[in-house]
Amino acid sequence: MRITERKMAADLACDYHTASCNSPWLLRLPVIRQVNYSEQVQELMDEGPRKIDSTSDIKEFQKITDAPAMTLVQALSRRRSSRDFSAKPVALQKLGELLGLSNGLRSRVGNALDGGRNAPSAGSLCSCEMYVLALNIEGVERGLYHYDVGAHGLKQIKLGDFKEWVSRMLLLQSELCQAGALIFLASDQGRLRSKYGPRAYRLGLLDAGHVSENIYLVCAALDLAVTATGGFIDDELNTALGLDGVDDCVVLVLAVGEPL
Ligand SMILES: Cc1cc2nc3c(=O)[nH]c(=O)nc-3n(C[C@H](O)[C@H](O)[C@H](O)COP(=O)(O)O)c2cc1C
Known part of the structure; x- marks a missing residue:
């Protein structure tokens, strides 16, 4: 890219x-002090987890029952980026715990009864979807998948060695x-844009x-190595x-796997 183009x-x-x-x-309008959602936005908020069209069956994870308990302070102090992955496959249940605890339904951990998620989201629209490329996960065929929040x-999406x-x-x-995934x-x-217009971007x-x-904190608790990267095409x-x-x-990629 030339300097002018850059x-x-x-x-x-x-x-x-x-x-x-x-x-x-x-900013001058008094209306911004009121919560006044349109019908369409209200529908999106009530819709719950997004369902991606796919004809394939779902490989369901087991319930998140005995994920290792660790205090928040311990998880924070262990959290770090690591790019050293071992050849050991990541257990299926561990991957399920990682996805479910990071961005799954709150009701699958503890006794929450609402449809909320384990990550906060603007307008409760749950704009962040998780896709997984399974490279070395025990019991999962290599390929591309979408994490279905409702079904856990x-x-x-597509099988293959990528x-x-x-x-x-x-x-x-x-x-x-x-990495394992x-x-x-x-x-x-x-x-997001249907509610927030151009502000959806941020x-x-x-x-x-x-x-x-x-994801970083749950990896610390599950003893998984993880690194985020914005360096992708x-x-x-x-x-x-x-x-x-x-x-x-896609706005961010995280590589996770068993540590060396
Ligand atoms: C948005 C974001 C993008 C990142 N991109 C990269 C990357 O492209 N390559 C890489 O090796 N690490 C990447 N990292 C990891 C950072 O280098 C790392 O978080 C930082 O060096 C601090 O280290 P720590 O996570 O161990 O505390 C990224 C982290 C974030 C949050």
């Missing part, structure tokens, strides 16, 4: 951010393909950030997952 791209990114700021006219299971693709085409750091955090910008990034930190990944890259787009 400058144009930087200006665009700046415009993008500016577009997510409050418009001066909005994996819905198959390790070569990950190291050559997808990630800028090939060592991360030694890659978790792709996708932002449902379309859902809220979607924040929603994904909350899920990412939960957007088009390559969005296309593989069937996302349009605009209304739905």
